[in-house]
Amino acid sequence: MEMTFAEKILANYANEKETIPGQIVTVQPAHLLTHDNTAAIIQKVDEELNKYGVYSKNLSIIVLDHVIPAASEKTAINHKKIREFVAKHDIKHFYDVGEGVCHQVVVEKGLALPGKLLLGSDSHTCSYGAVGSFSSGIDRTEAASLMLTGQTWLKVPQSIKVHIKGSLSKGVYAKDVILHIIGDISASGATYCSVEYHGEVEQFSVDDRFTIANMGVEMGAKNSVFFVDDITKQYLKSIGVNESAYSPVIPDLGASYMQTLDYDLNNVVPMVACPHTVDNVKPADQLEDIEIHQCLIGTCTNGRLSDLEIAASILKGKKIHKNVRLLIIPASKQIFQEAMQKGIIQVLVDSGGMVLPPGCGPCLGAHQGVLSPGERCLSTANRNFKGRMGSKDAEIYLASPATVAATALNQTITDPREVIE
Amino acid sequence: MNVWKYGDDINTDMLFPGKYTYTCSTAEEIKPHLLEDLDPTFSGKVKKGDIIFGGKNFGCGSSREQPVVGLKAVGIQAVVAKSFARIFYRSAINQGLLLIESSDAVESYQSNDEVTLDIEKGIIMINDKTFSFPTLPSEILAIQDAGGLLNYTRNKLKEQ
Numbered sequence: 076m077e078m079t080f081a082e083k084i085l086a087n088y089a090n091e092k093e094t095i096p097g098q099i100v101t102v103q104p105a106h107l108l109t110h111d112n113t114a115a116i117i118q119k120v121d122e123e124l125n126k127y128g129v130y131s132k133n134l135s136i137i138v139l140d141h142v143i144p145a146a147s148e149k150t151a152i153n154h155k156k157i158r159e160f161v162a163k164h165d166i167k168h169f170y171d172v173g174e175g176v177c178h179q180v181v182v183e184k185g186l187a188l189p190g191k192l193l194l195g196s197d198s199h200t201c202s203y204g205a206v207g208s209f210s211s212g213i214d215r216t217e218a219a220s221l222m223l224t225g226q227t228w229l230k231v232p233q234s235i236k237v238h239i240k241g242s243l244s245k246g247v248y249a250k251d252v253i254l255h256i257i258g259d260i261s262a263s264g265a266t267y268c269s270v271e272y273h274g275e276v277e278q279f280s281v282d283d284r285f286t287i288a289n290m291g292v293e294m295g296a297k298n299s300v301f302f303v304d305d306i307t308k309q310y311l312k313s314i315g316v317n318e319s320a321y322s323p324v325i326p327d328l329g330a331s332y333m334q335t336l337d338y339d340l341n342n343v344v345p346m347v348a349c350p351h352t353v354d355n356v357k358p359a360d361q362l363e364d365i366e367i368h369q370c371l372i373g374t375c376t377n378g379r380l381s382d383l384e385i386a387a388s389i390l391k392g393k394k395i396h397k398n399v400r401l402l403i404i405p406a407s408k409q410i411f412q413e414a415m416q417k418g419i420i421q422v423l424v425d426s427g428g429m430v431l432p433p434g435c436g437p438c439l440g441a442h443q444g445v446l447s448p449g450e451r452c453l454s455t456a457n458r459n460f461k462g463r464m465g466s467k468d469a470e471i472y473l474a475s476p477a478t479v480a481a482t483a484l485n486q487t488i489t490d491p492r493e494v495i496e
Numbered sequence: 497m498n499v500w501k502y503g504d505d506i507n508t509d510m511l512f513p514g515k516y517t518y519t520c521s522t523a524e525e526i527k528p529h530l531l532e533d534l535d536p537t538f539s540g541k542v543k544k545g546d547i548i549f550g551g552k553n554f555g556c557g558s559s560r561e562q563p564v565v566g567l568k569a570v571g572i573q574a575v576v577a578k579s580f581a582r583i584f585y586r587s588a589i590n591q592g593l594l595l596i597e598s599s600d601a602v603e604s605y606q607s608n609d610e611v612t613l614d615i616e617k618g619i620i621m622i623n624d625k626t627f628s629f630p631t632l633p634s635e636i637l638a639i640q641d642a643g644g645l646l647n648y649t650r651n652k653l654k655e656q
Contacts, residue, residue: 263553460509462533
């Protein structure tokens with residue numbers, strides 16, 4: 076039988092010849108990602124962990140990123156408990172505060188590889204489809220159970236084929252593509268589904284694919300994936316992973332899809348997701364009377380080197396508007412260092428930007444730039460839910476790094492094509 | 497018994513704001529903040545046996561189990577919605593909170609209608625109309641029967 080990516084990879088992990096949508100399979104993921112929530116997870120099964128130990132010290136990837144450095148005594152205690160747990164159980168893949176946003180770290184350290192299945196207690200775990208992994212979010216309780224048993228159940232999803240053609244115009248980026256798609260199919264348009272990207276995707280770098288896969292969950296997807304090609308191979312080689320280290324999974328030609336969606340990139344323009352849902356998207360040039368108080372460039376969606384580079388190219392030699400705060404959050408320490416070496420950080424700081432430590436920053440409203448009532452933030456993050464960045468009476472708009480940088484100059488939402496030379 | 501009715505795309509930040517996610521994890525800590533930014537009256541008035549009706553994509557957003565833990569702890573009998581986001585759905589299975597996917601029931605419900613549930617038969621009654629909902633696959637029922645995933649896992653570990 077011809078199978079989709081999800082059917083194939085779940086068959087591999089369930090030791091079955093084939094699987095069909097709706098089937099429940101038992102799988103042992105290659106890795107389990109948890110972050111600051113590890114403290115709450117291990118607390119649930121403290122007794123069992125003492126009695127039975129962890130299933131495998133290689134299974135867990137733990138990255139401290141959500142509230143770093145600790146913002147309160149309580150978060151500091153959580154971090155301390157996690158470090159003690161890591162030492163006690165000899166957890167092999169632990170990244171302490173300052174290393175980066177968990178999803179970036181997982182990919183950058185070569186822990187998400189083509190053909191691998193990963194689960195994580197964070198909804199944006201779906202990001203690793205950027206390098207051909209099957210990855211999906213679960214909750215804390217399930218993560219606790221996985222730490223003890225190494226296995227869980229998954230329902231084989233239906234698949235949606237997204238077929239890409241055409242090419243992006245100047246000033247239009249991967250973020251605009253995914254906002255365009257979510258605006259088209261809605262925040263629940265891919266619920267329970269595996270989303271596969273086909274067609275002219277060679278124009279997307281791994282950074283671009285990361286942005287698109289990351290936002291899969293914003294349309295309800297279980298996972299979203301780009302298939303391994305020369306771009307993936309080159310990227311993995313650049314981080315020290317040779318082709319012999321992985322076995323790509325590619326869907327069969329005759330596989331059956333619940334739906335096929337066609338997008339012509341020539342029709343995509345700079346997009347902005349307006350409050351308070353990600354599918355409430357409008358072209359940036361229709362929002363030019365919206366005044367913004369805080370601009371944020373970073374997060375697991377758009378805090379990579381190419382994102383910072385685009386922002387720097389727009390802000391070079393200029394000053395941001397005096398009534399705007401510009402927060403810059405490199406997605407990892409490695410990106411931060413590369414951005415320093417390339418002079419990108421210098422440009423961003425010279426223009427008026429403020430650099431925060433590599434982590435989630437204010438994206439989830441816990442610290443480092445939360446909003447007051449009546450304020451508006453234009454962010455490169457993935458979520459604009461009411462109350463997410465602090466006050467429920469604040470507004471969050473989402474856009475590409477170019478749109479955010481252009482807006483920082485003008486204070487009102489600005490189509491980046493107006494400022495790109 | 498009260499019915500609480502909300503719309504489409506009720507997300508995890510509405511159900512339990514992200515700013516509390518690393519400071520509240522027990523049911524007692526969670527309860528006062530349930531639905532805080534969606535319906536400030538909810539946490540003060542909710543009673544054991546109440547039912548929530550939602551539209552499509554209920555529970556979308558973060559992997560955040562506090563809303564599920566909280567709704568279970570205050571005694572919500574079931575959440576009935578047109579559809580659920582998948583992490584929320586799994587979370588409900590893990591905590592033993594009943595979710596019922598039924599667009600017809602949601603569309604039929606009007607304020608002050610009488611709602612009753614028969615979980616064993618898999619039916620929800622709104623006034624005199626009956627809507628059936630599918631029972632869960634056996635693999636998943638085993639988790640619910642054990643009283644949630646942690647109990648299920650504990651039982652398995654003891655057997656080994």
